[in-house]
Amino acid sequence: MPIVDMPVEELYAYKGMNPCPADLDAFWDRSVSEMETLGTAFTLEEASFQTPQVGCYHLYFTGVNGARIHAKFLRPRHISAPMPALLVFHGYPGKSPDYAQLLAHVQAGFIVAAMDCRGQAGLSEDVGGVKGNTQCGQIIRGLEERRPEKLLYRDIFLDTAQLARILMAMPEVDETRVGAMGGSQGGGLTLACAALTPGLNRIAPTFPFLCDYRRVWDMDLDVNAYAELRSYFRSFDPRHEREEEIFTLLGYIDNQHLAHRIRAEVMMFTGLIDTICPPSTQFAAYNKILSPKRVVFYPDFGHEYLPEADDLALTFLMGMQSH
Numbered sequence: 508m509p510i511v512d513m514p515v516e517e518l519y520a521y522k523g524m525n526p527c528p529a530d531l532d533a534f535w536d537r538s539v540s541e542m543e544t545l546g547t548a549f550t551l552e553e554a555s556f557q558t559p560q561v562g563c564y565h566l567y568f569t570g571v572n573g574a575r576i577h578a579k580f581l582r583p584r585h586i587s588a589p590m591p592a593l594l595v596f597h598g599y600p601g602k603s604p605d606y607a608q609l610l611a612h613v614q615a616g617f618i619v620a621a622m623d624c625r626g627q628a629g630l631s632e633d634v635g636g637v638k639g640n641t642q643c644g645q646i647i648r649g650l651e652e653r654r655p656e657k658l659l660y661r662d663i664f665l666d667t668a669q670l671a672r673i674l675m676a677m678p679e680v681d682e683t684r685v686g687a688m689g690g691s692q693g694g695g696l697t698l699a700c701a702a703l704t705p706g707l708n709r710i711a712p713t714f715p716f717l718c719d720y721r722r723v724w725d726m727d728l729d730v731n732a733y734a735e736l737r738s739y740f741r742s743f744d745p746r747h748e749r750e751e752e753i754f755t756l757l758g759y760i761d762n763q764h765l766a767h768r769i770r771a772e773v774m775m776f777t778g779l780i781d782t783i784c785p786p787s788t789q790f791a792a793y794n795k796i797l798s799p800k801r802v803v804f805y806p807d808f809g810h811e812y813l814p815e816a817d818d819l820a821l822t823f824l825m826g827m828q829s830h
Contacts, residue, residue, distance in 0.1 A: 512785045522791065523722065523795075524721050525763065542570075545568075564579075570662065570669055574632045579623075580618075590684075591827055594620055594688075595687075595688060596700070597623070600627040615825055644739070646720070664699040682706065686710055687710045688713075690776075693713070694716060695762050697712040709774070717762050720754060728782055731783050732784070733783075763795055773793075773799070775793055776805070779807075780807065
């Protein structure tokens with residue numbers, strides 16, 4: 508099979524290379540506690556797109572640091588008992604799928620919430636408030652503050668977990684049967700959401716982004732989705748004098764270091780010739796997951812549409828059982 512990274516047997520043994528901050532779990536415990544003080548309040552506005560069987564809405568809530576976060580929200584018009592729910596996360600730096608695309612998930616038996624990441628192409632706000640580069644590059648946003656609390660992806664990770672708690676608190680949702688899925692950035696946010704929401708039941712990340720930044724840099728693949736890593740060093744640390752500090756800071760938002768917190772059952776999808784999110788970076792996170800897990804390989808595919816992956820993911824998610 509084509510190999511651009513590691514043979515499969517080496518992927519299963521790979522443990523990652525980005526440094527892990529010593530206080531990572533304490534940092535995220537504090538961050539989750541801060542987020543949980545915001546509660547589960549939200550507002551709904553009817554969307555212009557509607558169908559006879561499914562109600563479609565704009566859902567808004569206030570996230571950490573006062574940002575207004577938006578998600579597309581869909582539910583059947585007639586609900587007789589609490590239903591499973593599904594969180595859907597989009598790629599970088601896009602926005603949530605169209606309502607029409609999300610209807611298949613409702614047809615599969617889910618209430619659906621598809622979040623817009625703050626500051627990207629959807630309706631969620633990025634309220635700013637940090638020094639340094641803000642033109643583009645959300646991975647590096649906040650690095651110049653030299654404090655993990657200022658990293659933008661810290662807030663985005665918390666947004667996913669807050670939305671999960673909002674869903675779980677809805678009377679029409681069976682809180683024991685809530686899952687998540689997404690590709691690329693959406694795959695990374697699926698992992699982060701599960702790590703910060705122990706009650707998630709099943710998750711289906713596809714070629715997850717936001718994993719093992721130093722490995723990406725070491726492979727000289729800090730281009731495309733990870734190009735901001737190179738631009739940051741070129742602009743702010745051209746001689747790499749702060750290299751260890753910078754990668755350690757990025758370790759706070761590296762899914763491989765959060766993965767041990769995941770309790771959901773996992774089905775991950777990986778293209779073995781992916782040069783955007785290299786397989787080894789994905790496996791740095793996967794190999795640290797302690798809950799039941801499996802990988803579906805696409806040997807001849809990169810960071811692209813994976814045939815039948817959505818069918819397999821939804822079938823897996825539809826198998827969620829009550830705890």
